[in-house]
Amino acid sequence: MKPKYDAYYKAIPNLGREERTSPSPRPRAKPARMAPPAPLRQASALEAQHPEIVQAVTLLWGYAEMDVYFEKLWLDDGNCNPIAPEAMSELMLLAGVHRWLSPPRPIRNLASIYDACAAPLGRKKDIWGDVPPRR
Numbered sequence: 001m002k003p004k005y006d007a008y009y010k011a012i013p014n015l016g017r018e019e020r021t022s023p024s025p026r027p028r029a030k031p032a033r034m035a036p037p038a039p040l041r042q043a044s045a046l047e048a049q050h051p052e053i054v055q056a057v058t059l060l061w062g063y064a065e066m067d068v069y070f071e072k073l074w075l076d077d078g079n080c081n082p083i084a085p086e087a088m089s090e091l092m093l094l095a096g097v098h099r100w101l102s103p104p105r106p107i108r109n110l111a112s113i114y115d116a117c118a119a120p121l122g123r124k125k126d127i128w129g130d131v132p133p134r135r
Contacts, residue, residue, distance in 0.1 A: 045086035053087075057094060062102055070095045 047054050053073070060066040073083065073091060083091070 044090055045084060046090040049084055049087050053083075053091070061098065064102075064104065066098050066102075067095075067104055070098075 056069060057066070060069055070091065076082070
């Protein structure tokens with residue numbers, strides 16, 4: 001089979017190419033594909049010193065309970081091992097990212113949902129208040 005650009009290719013001077021002596025082209029061996037080496041990653045201070053906290057953060061990420069867990073870690077009562085300053089700074093960074101990605105919603109209880117006194121401003125309590133009474 002004659003390549004489409006064979007005449008053009010042969011017109012270019014030989015720049016280190018080998019001349020084909022055999023009429024049939026030899027199949028080239030494909031280079032072996034190697035997986036890129038895994039990047040060397042050093043464990044963070046939080047991962048190295050407190051894997052249980054990393055597991056809890058992984059499980060709670062994206063939920064409102066994550067903020068409660070962070071507050072529990074900040075207000076440690078002294079029962080468990082203290083958190084190293086490097087790990088605490090990583091936790092504070094994670095808390096800021098979590099609050100930015102999922103801001104806390106206002107707390108709603110049943111009284112705020114069903115109470116007529118908690119009606120939004122500009123809305124009347126009694127919808128029939130404008131109707132004059134019948135005689």
